[in-house]
Amino acid sequence: MHFPALLFRPAARALLTAAALAPLGALAADLNLRIADGPAAGATLYVALYTDAAGYADSKAVASQTAPLREGKARFVFTDLAPGRYALRVFADENGNGKLDTNLMGMPIERYGFSNDAKGNRGAPDFEAAALRVDADAQAVIHLR
Numbered sequence: 001m002h003f004p005a006l007l008f009r010p011a012a013r014a015l016l017t018a019a020a021l022a023p024l025g026a027l028a029a030d031l032n033l034r035i036a037d038g039p040a041a042g043a044t045l046y047v048a049l050y051t052d053a054a055g056y057a058d059s060k061a062v063a064s065q066t067a068p069l070r071e072g073k074a075r076f077v078f079t080d081l082a083p084g085r086y087a088l089r090v091f092a093d094e095n096g097n098g099k100l101d102t103n104l105m106g107m108p109i110e111r112y113g114f115s116n117d118a119k120g121n122r123g124a125p126d127f128e129a130a131a132l133r134v135d136a137d138a139q140a141v142i143h144l145r
Contacts, residue, residue, distance in 0.1 A: 027082065027083055028079075028080040028081060028082065029080075029081050029082075029083065029134050029135065029136050029137050029138060030077055030078065030079045030080070030081065030137045030138075031049075031077070031078040031081055031086065031132070031134050031137075031138050031140060032075070032076075032077050032137070032138065032139050032140070033047065033075065033076040033077070033078070033088065033140050033141075033142065034073070034074075034075050034139070034140070034141045034142075035047075035069070035073060035074040035075070035076070035090060035113070035141075035142050035144065036072070036073055036141060036142070036143050036144070037072060037111070037143045037144045037145070038069040038072040038073060038074065038092050038111055038144050039069065039072060039092055039094055039111060040071060040072050041094070042068065042069070043068070043069045043092040043093055043094045043110075043111075044066055044067070044068055044069070044092070044093045044096065045066065045067050045068070045069050045074045045090060045091070045092050045093075046064065046065075046066050046090065046091050046092075046093060046100075047064060047065050047066070047067075047076050047088060047089070047090045048061035048063075048064045048088065048089045048090075049061055049062055049063040049064065049078055049086055049087075049088055050062060050086065050087045050088070050089070050127065051084060051085070051086060052085075052127065053126070053127035053128070056087050056089075056126075056127040056130070057126075057127070059089075061089075063078055065078075069092060072144075081134050083134065083135045084133075084134060085131040085132065085133055085134070086115070086131065086132050086134055087114070087115050087127050087130035087131045087132070088114065088115040088130065088132070088140070088142065089112075089113075089114055089124070089130075090112060090113045090114070090142050090144065091108070091110055091111065091112040091113075091144075092110055092111040092112070092144055093110065094110045094111070095110070100112060111144035111145060112144060112145065113142040113143060113144045113145060114129075114130040114142065115130045115131070115132050115140055115142060116129065116130055116131070116132060117141075117142060117143055118130040
């Protein structure tokens with residue numbers, strides 16, 4: 001096989017290497033999240049991002065963010081995510097104590113939600129129900145309940 005001499009010049013090799021690696025950087029995606037139906041009164045919104053069922057079950061988020069709710073709404077962006085499946089848990093801390101409060105039965109008394117607006121049966125939905133596929137920039141909406 002005959003290779004042109006140009007391929008063996010350092011500048012040409014660097015250019016070809018950069019061109020070959022450029023698509024790898026393009027694999028990162030952003031997940032734009034919009035929260036709706038939060039309380040109209042002031043509250044802080046907590047969002048946690050999970051990459052697998054084990055981390056989700058153990059509440060070991062790979063990323064988290066907080067933001068004030070404005071008129072029951074908020075927006076978040078998780079940047080540079082590798083292609084894969086992700087699940088989100090969200091709650092509105094309406095009393096400012098930094099946690100999701102529950103009643104004596106263990107039911108939340110503050111608003112909460114999950115990606116895909118997934119619902120659990122007497123508890124949080126499982127990872128599979130809440131998982132979103134992120135292969136390119138994605139949009140998601142979670143309605144608090």
